[in-house]
Amino acid sequence: KAFLFPQVYRHEKVMAIRREAAGVVEALFTRFMKEPKSLPPDRSTSASEYEDPMRARMICDYIAGMTDRFALSEHKRVFGSAPDLR
Numbered sequence: 001k002a003f004l005f006p007q008v009y010r011h012e013k014v015m016a017i018r019r020e021a022a023g024v025v026e027a028l029f030t031r032f033m034k035e036p037k038s039l040p041p042d043r044s045t046s047a048s049e050y051e052d053p054m055r056a057r058m059i060c061d062y063i064a065g066m067t068d069r070f071a072l073s074e075h076k077r078v079f080g081s082a083p084d085l086r
Contacts, residue, residue, distance in 0.1 A: 020083045032059045
C-alpha cells in the first residue's frame with residue numbers, strides 16, 4: 001500500500017486523467033440538464049417532460065450506464081470535441 005498508492009493509484013498523471021474524466025461527466029450532466037433536447041432522441045423527449053429532480057435522476061441513470069468510450073463519444077457529439085484520456 002505504501003508504494004502503490006503514491007506511485008500508481010494516486011500518481012499525478014493518473015489523477016490528471018481522473019480529473020479530465022470527471023470533467024467529461026460533469027459537462028455532459030450540465031448540458032443535458034440545461035438542454036434536454038441534446039440527449040439522444042429516445043431520451044430527450046422523456047427528459048423534457050419532467051421537472052429538475054426527476055430529470056436529474058434520468059440523466060444520472062443515462063450517464064451512469066455509459067462506458068468510458070461512449071461517454072467520450074457523447075462528449076464529442078454534444079461539444080464537438082473530447083479530451084484524449086491517455
